[in-house]
Amino acid sequence: xxxxxxxxxxxxAVDHLDLWYGDFQALKDISLTMPEGKVTAMIGPSGxxxxxxxxxxNRMCDLAEAVRHxxxxxxxxxxxxxxxxxxxRLKVGMVFQHPNPFPMSIKDNVCYGxxxxxxxxxxxLDELTETSLxxxxxxxxxxxxxxxxxxxxxxxxxxxxxxxxxxAMGPEVLLMDEPTSALDPISTGMVxxxxxxxxxxxTVIVVTHNMQQATRVSDxxxxxxxxxxxxxxxxxxxxxxxxxxxxxxYLTGRFG
Amino acid sequence: xxxxxxxxxxxxxxxRHARRIAAQDRFATGVLTAIVGLVLAVLxxxxxxxxxxxxxxxxxxxFLTSKPEQFRAGGGIGPELFNSFYLLVLTLVISVPVSxxxxxxxxxxxxxxxxxxxxxxxxxxLSSLPSIVVGLFGxxxxxxxxxxxxxxxxxxxxxxxxxxxxxxxxxxxxxxxxPRTQRDAGLALGLTKWETTIHVLLPAAMPAIVTGxxxxxxxxxxEAAALIYTAGQSAPALDFLNFDLTSASCPxxxxxxxxxxxxxxWKINSEGVVPDLEAVSNGTAAVLMVCILAFNLLARWxxxxxxxRLTAE
Numbered sequence: 001x002x003x004x005x006x007x008x009x010x011x012x013a014v015d016h017l018d019l020w021y022g023d024f025q026a027l028k029d030i031s032l033t034m035p036e037g038k039v040t041a042m043i044g045p046s047g048x049x050x051x052x053x054x055x056x057x058n059r060m061c062d063l064a065e066a067v068r069h070x071x072x073x074x075x076x077x078x079x080x081x082x083x084x085x086x087x088x089r090l091k092v093g094m095v096f097q098h099p100n101p102f103p104m105s106i107k108d109n110v111c112y113g114x115x116x117x118x119x120x121x122x123x124x125l126d127e128l129t130e131t132s133l134x135x136x137x138x139x140x141x142x143x144x145x146x147x148x149x150x151x152x153x154x155x156x157x158x159x160x161x162x163x164x165x166x167x168a169m170g171p172e173v174l175l176m177d178e179p180t181s182a183l184d185p186i187s188t189g190m191v192x193x194x195x196x197x198x199x200x201x202x203t204v205i206v207v208t209h210n211m212q213q214a215t216r217v218s219d220x221x222x223x224x225x226x227x228x229x230x231x232x233x234x235x236x237x238x239x240x241x242x243x244x245x246x247x248x249x250y251l252t253g254r255f256g
Numbered sequence: 257x258x259x260x261x262x263x264x265x266x267x268x269x270x271x272r273h274a275r276r277i278a279a280q281d282r283f284a285t286g287v288l289t290a291i292v293g294l295v296l297a298v299l300x301x302x303x304x305x306x307x308x309x310x311x312x313x314x315x316x317x318x319f320l321t322s323k324p325e326q327f328r329a330g331g332g333i334g335p336e337l338f339n340s341f342y343l344l345v346l347t348l349v350i351s352v353p354v355s356x357x358x359x360x361x362x363x364x365x366x367x368x369x370x371x372x373x374x375x376x377x378x379x380x381x382l383s384s385l386p387s388i389v390v391g392l393f394g395x396x397x398x399x400x401x402x403x404x405x406x407x408x409x410x411x412x413x414x415x416x417x418x419x420x421x422x423x424x425x426x427x428x429x430x431x432x433x434x435p436r437t438q439r440d441a442g443l444a445l446g447l448t449k450w451e452t453t454i455h456v457l458l459p460a461a462m463p464a465i466v467t468g469x470x471x472x473x474x475x476x477x478x479e480a481a482a483l484i485y486t487a488g489q490s491a492p493a494l495d496f497l498n499f500d501l502t503s504a505s506c507p508x509x510x511x512x513x514x515x516x517x518x519x520x521x522w523k524i525n526s527e528g529v530v531p532d533l534e535a536v537s538n539g540t541a542a543v544l545m546v547c548i549l550a551f552n553l554l555a556r557w558x559x560x561x562x563x564x565r566l567t568a569e
Contacts, residue, residue, distance in 0.1 A: 060443065065368065089446035096444070100437035103460055113445040116455070162441070169445060 011036035011203040012057060012173060017071035019052060019061070026052045028227045030071070034173075034220070039195055039204040041218030041235065043211060045250070048224040050207045054175050057205065058092040059085040075173060090117065093171030097178040099158035101150035101165070106133075106142050109150045109161055113169040128168055136164035137194055156187025163194060167202070174198060176206040180213065192217050211251060215239055223247045303545065310542025312535070319539055323493045324520070329532040333540050335491040338507060339408070339514035340547075343487060344477050346412035346510070351419040352469060358420070359427035364453050383421030388481040390418045395485035406513040411487025415476050422475070426468030430461040463563040470555035474548045480518035488513030489523045517544045 010033035019027040027049045034040040042050040055061040056073055059080055073080045080088055101109050110129045114120050120128070129146060133139040138160040142148065150161055159179060166174060176195070180188040195204050195217045208214055214221050215235060222232035223244075231238060231247045242248040264272070313319045318332060325331030358379075366372040394414030404410045434457050442452030458465075490513045498506045506512070515523065521540050524533055 058444065060440065086446045086448050089444055094440075094444035096437060096440055098437055100435070100441040102438065102441065102456060113447075116445070116447055116451060165441075165445070 009036050010034065011076065012205065013072075013074045013077075014053065014056075015072045015074070017053075017056070017069060017073060019056060019067065019069040022066045026227055027056075027069075030229045032222055032229055032232055034203060034205050036203050037199060037201075038219040039199045039206060039217050040220045040222065041214040042205070042207045042222050042224060043209075043214050043250075044224035044230075046209075047226075049227040050222075050224045051177055053224070054177055054205060054207050056080075057173070057175055058089050058094055060094065090169055091171055092173040092175060093166035093169055094175040094177070095159070095162050095166050095179050098182050099155055099162050101153070101158050101161050103149070103151055105147045106150050106153070106161060107146040110164050110168050112165060117169070132164040132168040133161075135167055135198070136160045137190055138164055154187070156183050156190065159183055159187065159191060160194070163191070163198075167198065172202060174202045174204050176204065178207055178209060181209060188213075211239075223250065225250070306538070306541050306545050309538040310540075310545075313539025314542045314546065316539070319536075320543070324491065324524075324536070325530055327529060329530060331530060331532075331536060333517065333520060333536070333543065335494050336515055336517045336520045336540070337543065338494060339487070339491060340477055340516040340518075340544075342507070343408060343412050343415065343483070343514060343516060344473055346408065347415040347419055347476050348469065348473060350412065351416040351423055354416070355420050355423035355427055356465075358424045359431060360453055360458075362424065363428045363431035364449065364457070379421045379424050382417070383425060385418075385421075386481075387418055387479055390414055391482040391485045393417070394482065399486060404511060406486065406488025406490075407511045408487060408514045409510040411483050411514060411516075412510075414482045414486040415479060418479065418482050419472055419476050422472050423468065426472070427461070427465050430464035430468065431457055433464065434460045463559040466562055467555045467559035470551055470558060474551035474555075477551065478518050478544060478548050480516070480522050483516055483519050484522065487516065487519070489515050489519055491515040491520070517547075 012034040014030050014032045017027055017030040018025065030049075030053060032053075042053065044050050052061060056069070057075070057080065061067055062085060069081070075088070075092060080092075102112060104112075107125075107129050110132050111120075111125045114125070114128060130139060130143075133142065138157060141157060142153070142161075150158065153161060159182070163174075163179075179195075180191050183191065192213060195206060198204055199219075206214075206217065218235045220232065221235040221238045223230045223238070223242075223246075225246055231242060231244045233243075238247070239251060242251060307314075320332065320337060321334040322330075322332030323334055324336070362372070362376065366375070391414060394410055394417070398404050398410035398413050399406060402410075438456055438460055439452055442456040443449070447455065492504045492512055494507045495505045496507055499508070500506050501509050502511075503509060504512045517540055521537055521544070524530070524537055524540075528536075530536060
């Protein structure tokens, strides 16, 4: 059994989840827990269902047509399908594969969510902007011109801005869908470092194509194949001693 | 085996093929350039002809402000000019909000089912409806059935029918062009679909929407057929100090008949008896064209300015 799960409580728990897009079954009987305050990585070849599972955790999967599911997904013991999706997303933030800042200033991007959801004073917003940008490791690069257009930033800066925008909402869980696949190696390194730091205050769940990335950033790792969860466990253990032949084949590059 | 020598070698055939496709390329380029040249020549000829013939009247302030004459020379197009703009503004005031609502619904909310397909097809059909048909419908319904007579109200409602399908399509396309990632970003921040639409998608689509609205304004401004039987072919003299909304000479009265520039051109050419008919007609055409040109330039400028403001703040 997972040794991590015994140390840290499960923040997110997926229990016997099946999910279909129309007739296509994208997830088959998935049971997995994501420990609180840790980074959980989900790996596997394209189309294996890892992104679908990630998008189920904040119910972004609801957006597709004809989606149905069986089984349960809980955050802090609360069934995500039983709460309002917009409320759920305040608690479960998300960062996407391609940086998607809004076409507005850096500060407006960070303050966007909080402004929409709560009455916040200007002073609070200034402070929130600074803390969020600092925590996203972007503050020093942009502090002199917060009114600068966010689309004028580099790809890596835009992605860190999107992270700042997500954490400004104070989410407990942060989902990251291949957050570095559109970035250069230096920006990738920065974002990976961020994931480690963010996991002190947030439960981070990351989907990645990059197995080295999974070993660098994650505490727990889950390997998916064709909609099935093949194997999950503490990252070092999974990489060093995979229990399943398919995991071993994938990790050693024999297919994928 | 005599045939073998007459079959060209691989290299010779390849070279021949390369020459042939190069010639095809030159030929196609030549034909396409000629076609574009022809289109441009026609355009320049029409615009030039109208401007040259109407130049004398175009800068004549009294022509632009005075009322038309029935029998004498020297009449102006003041009321027609005002009517054109007033009808345009009323039409936009009605059609923009309706189109915006319909487009947002179709682009963001409408489920992908038979009813939506029917609605989309209906809108496309309506956008290619001949304007004279819209005009006759307006005559039967607004003018006669509703009893509003030849009036600005009847005219602007007919123009609205004519304008809505085009606007809906433009706005819908503008919304659909906003990348999916922007929608995801909004929703992932816990915004509702409505908030995402209002605060993320509409601002992002705004430059294209404004351009579309202004371009449609150009079409509406120059429309004649839909107005002949709805807004009427007479232009009562207007008294801008008259605020009695029931009076025919009150400019703002929506129940008065209102001939526009385009209708004026049609009318004086078909039944005008003034001696300077040709000069008036040419002058009106030039004014109309300059206005539409101005709308097009404004559309470009406004679209760019809004895009700049949205991204530069």
